[in-house]
Amino acid sequence: MTDVFAADFWSSIFNFSDYGRLLVLVQNSIIAGAILGIVGGLIGVFVMQRDMAFAVHGISELSFAGAAAALLFGANVVAGSLVGSLLAATIIGVLGARARDRNSIIGVLMPFGLGLGILFLALYPGRSGNRFGLLTGQILSVDIPQLGVLIAISIVVLITLLVIWRPLVFDSVDPDVAMARGVPARTLSIVFMILLGLMVAVSVQIIGALLVLALLVTPAAAALRVSSSPIVVPLLAMLFGFASAVGGVLLAIGGSLPISPYVTTISFLIYLGCRIVGRIRGHRLRRQLEPSARSAAAGVSA
Template identity: 70%
Template sequence: MDVWSQVFSFQDYGELLVLVQNSIWAGAVLGIVGGLIGPFVIARNMPFAVHGISELSFAGASASLLLGVNVVTGSLVGSVIAALLIGLLGSRARERNSIIAVLMPFGLGLGILCLALYKGRAANKFGLLTGQIVSVDNPQLTFLVVIAAIVVATLLVVWRPLMFSSVDPDVAAAAGIPVRTLAIVFMLVLGLATAVSVQIVGALLVLSLLVTPAAAALRLTSHPVVVPVLSTVFAVTSVVGGILLALGGGLPISPYVTTISFAIWVVCRIVGARKDRRGRDRVAGRERDGGGDPGLQTGAGVDTKIGASA
């Protein structure tokens, strides 16, 4: 019971809720960003890149913490550097994965070194890895909203050509779409989204915001409009719900966010599997009712008539 009360304890919840209003708004904004960019991450097969960028973002934030400068700025610098390196050097999937595999341990090691040298509050160190719910003040919220607006506006401008180049880059290049330029633009946007997400859910678990909601939505539908809508709803639910639950338990936000996100994915996977099974059953039923290929039946009937008239 002690563990359960520590995980879910809602004493003085109303008073605590007032203190994290900025975090709730920040979570909602990040949910929108993650929900919109997630389908592109999956379409371009880049979940691994998200994790690589988050490690460099963590390194930048840790270095800023050590030097006493703005942590959000350091996180953004680390993310942008990682995004540019991956976008410029990793034109092919195999090269990209190798580059990410090199950057990830370097970023994590550099971040751990900076945190080891940092002599401030331990909560600041832990929060960079697992997220914090009371760390968003008014200037940070404004900065986050501005970055999120830049990300969303950029995605809306390049949405159609970016989706085309994500699904079939060779055909898109043949059609005159600047695939290489779009890839770099997307990496920069992904870097910005990752940097602001690290401030809430932490560097280690940013995938639960930028990948899992989109993966859950794709289990239900492949419609190009419905997928980002569902992904956004799932992401906002995960982040805001995680903040509200973490506030009651007084624990890091990341376990709550990841649990809600994972639960949504499991439910969507079950529903999607049943939907696929019903689709296969309907196809099999139509084949049984038709008694075979209609074209063969027609041909057989024509042959019979021809033989009778002969």
């Protein structure tokens, strides 16, 4: 009985008997995962630098509420998700200039958005798979219109990020000095929150509202563990996001589970590996600096 249970368990997670045929059918999903991983990893660098990981979750809750409302009333789910995300992003960007204010606003928005979303889903009379997909993602059913929306939004986000890159980096790293130098911090905050809202909205459609942090926060957090270079960190974050999303899709094809567990597991393992590498490098650096520190101390005492 135990062997049968174990076989069924692993079969539900990894089953590659018809993998070649299934791979051809999910090309849109692979493209969507690649785009989402790359752009999500890039914008995630600024999320980490601006200490806004909590904001991602807050925006995702209202995005979920907007998508659930659209599902209930028969409207376009992507449009509903975008409305919810942009509403939350604008509120946080306008009212949450300081970290304390921002966190309190997010703490209010999160349960409100989640409660609305649950209410709309409870009233929805349709298939339970549609409701479950808003929470855990539906990347294996990405169609051409959804892919087109994802590509269009990603291009807008990338172009805008490139335009505001230098002042945004300045404001993210040292906001006080940036403000003293005349950088429009409030405008940048609102623009960045809108960009983040757009990415959260399309991410909710792909990976679900509950696990959007796996692509918009974890890759950048992992990259920051192994480097502090302003060039290397964004490149690593995009690489880690790409590996998590595309790897999750490729693994999910062979199983019967939603995409989310695969993406989040890969993303977590990458972060864990980067944390270990960062700690080893830190120990080596300290050992290299110890002789210099002892020599300096001996010179002072002499």
